[in-house]
Amino acid sequence: MTFKHGGVMSLADKLKNVEPITNKSRCAVCFTLSQLSEADASALNDALKIPVDSPSRITDRQISEVLKSEGHDVSSNSVYRHRQNHLEK
Numbered sequence: 001m002t003f004k005h006g007g008v009m010s011l012a013d014k015l016k017n018v019e020p021i022t023n024k025s026r027c028a029v030c031f032t033l034s035q036l037s038e039a040d041a042s043a044l045n046d047a048l049k050i051p052v053d054s055p056s057r058i059t060d061r062q063i064s065e066v067l068k069s070e071g072h073d074v075s076s077n078s079v080y081r082h083r084q085n086h087l088e089k
């Protein structure tokens with residue numbers, strides 16, 4: 001591959017270097033899970049996995065608030081994204 005502008009990266013290369021938003025290293029929930037004790041991490045995973053149509057569903061905001069109360073900086077948006085992209089099916 002040749003570069004038209006010397007050392008400047010091509011658009012194609014730039015796109016290749018963009019980290020996908022689903023990248024787990026950038027996910028606050030995945031990061032928090034990696035920091036928690038095994039018991040806490042599995043409790044959090046269980047809470048995250050409750051299906052939307054279940055009466056015991058805990059909302060993204062509720063999970064975010066519990067995590068924040070424990071000192072973990074996790075927004076409800078992060079919980080939402082994690083639920084969309086990172087839950088084991």
Ligand SMILES: [Zn+2]
Nearest residue numbers: 027030082086
């Ligand atoms: Zn995640």
